[in-house]
Amino acid sequence: MLETLDSIPWQQLQHAYGDASEVPGWIKDLSSPNKEIRQQAYNHLGSSVYHQGTVYSSTASIVPFFCELLDDEQVVQKIWLLQLLVSIAHGSSYLDVHYRRPEERNTPEFRARLAEEIKWVRAAKEAVSAGYPTYLNLLHTDQPKLRAMAAWTLSCCRSHADEVIPTLKDRLKHEDKQSVRASIMMTLGRLMPAIKETHDYFMHLLKKQKKPMLVITAALAYALLAEEDTPRQVVHTLLESYEQPLEAKAKFAALPFTDVNIDATISRAFCAIGFSIAPLVIPTLIKALPHCDALSSVVLVDNLLYLALEGRTLRKETTIDNLSDMQKEVLIALVKNKHIWESGNMCLTVGHYFPPQNGLEFSMWKREDIARFLKGKSISSNEKDLEQTDQHPSNFHI
Template sequence: MDPSALHHLTTTPWATLQHAYGPATDIPTQLLSLQSPDRQARSDAYDQLYSNIYHQSDRYEATAYAVPYILSILSNPAAPDRPRLFCLLLDLALGIPAEALPLGVKARSTSARGVSTWRDVPDGQVDYGLVAYDAVRAGVPLFWRCLEHTEDDGRVRAWAACALAYFPSEVNSNINADTNRLLHLMDQETDIMALASIMITLGLLLSSQNDTLSLQDNPSRTSTISRLHTHSTNPHPLLRWAAAVALIRLGHHSSENVDVITRALTDPSFIPAEFHVVFPFCEGDFGKYSAKILKGLDLSVYPGVVPAVLEALPRLPRPDALNLAEVTMELAFGAMPGDEDEDGDEEEEKDDDDDDRHPEQMSEIQRQTVMALAEWDDDEVWAMGILGGILEEWNIPGGSRDECRRYIGLSTLSVRTTFTKSTTVRNTELDWVMKCQGLSSDQRMHPQN
């Protein structure tokens, strides 16, 4: 252990610092336990730290003080659970890293003002999220070393590349040299997950730069785009997907790249299961990241995306299909009315709910979307009210299947079996309901090692 890190741990006045539950006197023990030879002790320490200094994605006065010690553990190549350390650091820095995607973090020279926070901070109060971001940003040189240490586990290099993507201000002053540095690492990387992570990082970092840098004429940018195009035809689906993600972010993509993103959204088996959950970006949820990307495109240029998603719905397990139904509605209709202006007041959002959307005002793709959902032949989905709830978020009647069919101009079924909502809902379906209500367990608290 670095003596300066141990000195920091023992001299910090933890009793005067606050975390989610009061004085932070228990933090030193938890930090020390991250290096325990006992796996369960380490797991317990992670859970306790998340609860104390990252409670419900909030950061606290004590959060930033824990960061230097976590970085010191990470600097030891023999330290256990290093991917999990990276995950913890990025959560502390960003709150919910996935919320910064697909655009990434805005480059700032002296502060993290481009980072979104969990909630507004009143004037005169300290934004502990930004303080934590700056504390983690001090680890960027270490992240580079981890990425360049080829003896490391490929998962460590994948996480190191991901971490660099969220600190563009550290690259902004030397964009050509750092881009070439990443390109060199990309060319020599043999681990699939690390290579995919480097590609996405290149797309995020280059796209974060200021337009005044004339990046369209930047040779390192041109070289990056050329290399990414090469990987866009790679036989491995994860590499094709990562290249497509980066090219779309850089605005140099083709319809084939959009097709790859659409495939990752509609076919959970497209990217091998071994990469799910453990991939650093977006918690390894390739469908979620793909949906974020597609929502940012002008889908009138890619008219096949929504029909492809609708075609996939019947083939998916019910929870996955319900999740994709919500994505499809957002692709066809835009952001959910209540999400369009997060700063708008509550009363205005309620007023929007009273304005039903009329079928004659819909585009053809919108009508096709509602018709496809109205024809969803699953009594339990309608009886549980989940699908109807999704439709009603966009002010489309969804009280029952027949109501939705009448609304969109389809015939109703004259003979139907009345389905009583079961008192027992399968765990997977209950998880989906909880997710919609913001109650699902936070995977960031238990990242895979």
């Protein structure tokens, strides 16, 4: 195991903090019998070769060695390895994420550097996809959580879908653990082509499910696959999911493919289906706001505004009188639910749908800014008038 690790010119490759000469030592430490040493290696790798959503020139090179570790029965904490592989497969270029202004991007030097980083992104994605035989083998382990994570990792193997899909379909027939079945369904939804045969497959799959978690997952996978062609029956199934008891929602939140609560997760499917269902689903999304924590509320609010405003940013001259009743209700709900503003990202999330104020280059809208807008104040107004709203949020009116 790891026999070729030192043959990679790590010192010529980069991670987030410089050259990657330390990377082979960290990879070796992942198989250490000492838990503290392993943990340090996890920490180093999870913040360097992959760092806050971005990948680097060394990232693709670590993937085959991760697969070697996953193939070894003695290596522990394989779920962590798979989680990092999934993150790597969804990684982006540092420049593409952090440099957004046109004056920064429209230079030959920037475009050349960006093109090089995009090559790293593609190489990392393909390296993860090429590890599909390892993930398929892990579907036979006796650990359900590891099987579920392996099934979800296979969703990153789109370039090997023809090899993966038949095995997953067969495994779904024999798998008895709900969490693993749910992960297989979601992965099939990611990998299968959006053709009639696939629609028929998922409709049949949905009808066969009896457990709430599996009904929700089948409907969610179908909607994310079919998008605007999603049958209304599936939309209604997803809406009914909001009425599930807390116990069922907690089980769903523990699945490998969920990073936010069930309400926010399903809102992503509604966005994929499109604006035509906005009047049908927005009242349910508004009712879900009080039950969201800080992270889930950011996702739910983004999708709620996307549906209500049809993905558009309001113009500077827009006033409350230009909005529909549904759009007003969404903004009123944002003001009433004070707890959703606990995340600092909420101001940026909401600001995405409003023009910048006070000469800023980017848009940040606070709760009080929305309240002023609803009261008919101009976008550039600096008034601060939240006292009545804070004291009587349930009586807030336009």
